[in-house]
Amino acid sequence: MDTHLADWIKDTPEGKAAETILRKCVHCGFCTATCPTYQILGDELDSPRGRIYLIKQMLEGKEVTRKTQQHLDRCLTCRNCETTCPSGVQYGKLIDIGKKIVDEQVPRPAAEKAMRAGLKGLMTNRALFDTGMVMGKMVRGLLPASVKAKIPAKRYTPAWPTSKHTRKVILLNGCVQPAMMPSIDPATSVVLDALGVQGMIVNESGCCGAVKYHLNDHQGGLEQMKANVDAWWPLIESGEVQALVMNASGCGVTVREYGHYLADHPDYAAKATRISELTMDLGEFVAAQSTEALHQLAPKVKAAIQAEAIPGKIAFHPPCTLQHGQKVKGVVENVLRTLGFELTPVQDSHLCCGSAGTYSVLQPELSAELKKRKLASLMAGNPQAIASANIGCLGHLESGASIEVRHWVEWVAEALGR
Template sequence: MQTNLAQWAKDSLDGQVIDEILRKCVHCGFCQATCPSYQILGDELDSPRGRIYLIKEMVEGQVPTAISQTHLDRCLTCHNCETTCPSGVEYGKLLDIGRELVDEKVRRGFADRLKRKMLAKGLNSALFGLSVRVGRRFRSVLPERLAGKLPVARAAGRRPATMHARKVLLPMGCVQPDLMPSIDAASIRVLDAVGISAYELPARACCGAVNFHLGEAGSSLQQMRHNLDTWVPLLKDGKIEAIVMNASGCGAFVKEYPFHLRHDPVYLEKANYLVDHVKDLAEILAPHAVELGNKLLNKLPGPVAFHPPCTLQHWQGLRPLTEKLLAEMGFKLTAFGESNLCCGAAGTYSLLQPEIALPLRDRKLAAIGSARPVNMIITSNMGCMSHLQSGTSKPVRHWIEVVDDGLST
C-alpha cells in the first residue's frame, strides 16, 4: 500500500511504525472472511481492510471523526485477520496506535466517557469483590445482560500444603479471583500434582489490559511497570522459574508489554526479559500430559467442545499445543465449525458493543450445538466462559477446573 504521511506523522515514531505496517497491506481482502464484526455488520469499514484505510487517511492528514472512532471501537481485537493475512500485516499494533491517535483528536460523548470510566474504575477497584457479592445476591433484579456477567461461583477449595523445589508465579488478576476463584485454586492444585508450587504475592494486580482497552493508557502503563518491578526481580533472583497465566487474555496482553512500553527504554528492557518467562498454563503442563492422563483415566466427562479463545489461538498461537495437551490427558474433543471465529466476549467489549457481541455468542453456540455429542464446553479464558455461559444451559468451564475435578475423585 502506498502512503503519503502528513508531516506530523513523519516526525512521529508511531507514525513511522504505522507507515511500515501499512506498506505491507496489499488490499487482498482475505481478512474480511475471518473478521467477526464484518460477519455481523457487513460494512467494509467494520473490517480490518476498512479500518486500515481509516487509519491511513488520518496519518495522511485527514481529520478523524466520531464515525471513524466508532468503526475502530467495533473491532474485537481478535487478531484473526493476522492469522489469515498472507502479507504479515501487524493489524493489532496498527489498531492500538490508531485508536490512541483518534482518541487524542476526537472527544467521546459524555455517556460513553462515563461508561468507560466506571468500568475502568470498577474492575480495578478493591471494592470489586464486594460489588460481585452484592450483585449475586440481587441477581434477580439486575438487567439480564449484567446478570449474565455474574456466573455462579464455585468454591475455591483447599490449597496444597507441600512446597516443591519448582516454583512459578500465578498472578492473581483484577477480576478472576472474585468472579471465578475456582480457576486459580484448580490451577494451583494441578500444578502441585506435577511437582510445581505457586509462589504467592501479598497483593493482586491487574495486567493492565482492562485499562488499556478502555482508553486509560496512562493507568495501564503504570500497572505494567508495577508488574515488571514486582515480577522481574523474582525471576532474576531464582525464586520462580516462570510467570504462568491461566487466562489467555492476560497472557496475550503481558506478552505485548514490549510493544506498549516501546517509548520507555528502561522498562522496555525489563519487558523483553519478562516475555521470555511468560507461559500459558498449557505450556507448563504439556510435558506432564501423559502423567496427568494416567491419573485421570476414566475420570473426565464425555465428549466436550474446546472453544479456543482468540487470545490463545490468534495472539499466542497456542491452540495446537493446548488441544494436544487436552487429548493426551484423555479429553474427547468434538470438532465444530467456525472455531476460529471470536465468541464476542473480548474483555469489556460485550458490555460496550452488545449488538455485535451477542450475535457472535449465539453464532458460536449454534456451531457448537450442531456438533454432537457435546456434554460440556471447555475453554481457557474467564471472559469467554462467562459470555458463552450467559447464552446456554450447557456447562461452560475452564479446562483446568475439569482436570482438577478428575484428580480429586
C-alpha cells in the same frame, strides 16, 4: 501501501510504528474473510482492510469524524486477520494506535465517556470489583436476567495446595478473575502441584494493563504493566521462578507483549522483554512437561470421567487471544485428549465469541450475535459441556449456554481432587 504521514505524527514513535505496519499491507482482502464484524455487517469499513484505510487517512491528516471512531470501536481486536494475513501486517498494534488518536481528535458523548470511565475504574480496582461481585453472587437468584448473566454461577473450588516445590512459577494476580471465578487460580495450582510445580502469586502485582490500554488509556495501562514488572522482577532476577504461567489468555497475550509496550521506557525495556520471554499459557506449560508426568495424571482424569464426576465429552473454544494473539493453536486440545477427554468438532473455531474484554458491554448487539453463532457451533457436536481458557470468554458463553461452561483446568483439578 504508499503512505505520506502528516508532520504532527510522522516522527513520533507511534507514527514510525504505524508507517511500518501500513507499508506491509497490500490490500489483498484476505482478512475480510475471517473478520467477525465484516461477516455480520458486510461493510468494508468494518473490516480490517477498511479500518486500515481509515487509520491511514487519519495519519495523513485527513478529517477524522465520529463515523471513523465508530468503525474503529466495532473492531474486536480478535486479531484473526493477523493469522490470515499473508503479508504479516501487525493489525493489533495498528488499531491500538488508531483508536487512541481518533479519541484525541473526536470527543465522545458524555454517556460513552462515563461508561468507559466506569469500566476502567470498576474492572481494574480489585477491592471495588470484588465487593460488587460478592454482593451480586449473594443475591444472584433475585437479579434481572440481564444483570444475572454477568455474574457467574457458583462452582467447585479446590483448596490451594500447601506443599512446596523447588520448581516455581508466577501466576497473575488478576483484576476480575479471582472474584468472578475464584475456582480457576486454585485449580491451576492443584494441577501444577500434581506436576511438581509450585504456583506463586505476588501480592504487589495486579491487572495486566489490558483493560485500560484497550480503552485508549495507554498511560494508565502502561503504569499497571510497570507495577507488575516491579513486583515480579526480584523473583525473576534471582532465578527463583522459571516462568510466568497465565491461565487467562487475554492477560497472557498482554504480558507476552510487555516487551513491545515498554520498549520506549529505558528503565523497563530489558526487564519487560525478559518477562515476555518467560510468559507461557497454562496449556503450553502443561504440554511442555514430560510425557511421563502427563500420563501420570491421565488415569485419575479418566476415572473421574468414567464415574461421571466430570464431563468427558466437551467442546473446546480456543480464545482469540490464545490462537491469534499468542499463536498457540491446538496445544490445549492435545493436552485434553491426552488426559482422556473426547473433544467434539467445532465449526469456525477460529471466530470470536464476542466477549473481547469490555466489547460485550460497549457493543452489546454485535457481541450478542457473535455469542449466538459461537454457541451454535459449539453445541453442534452435542457435547456434555463447554471448555475454554479465558475468563472473558467463559463468562460470556456461560450467560447464554444451556450446558456447563468451565475453564478446562477446573475439571482436571476436580478429577485430581477425587
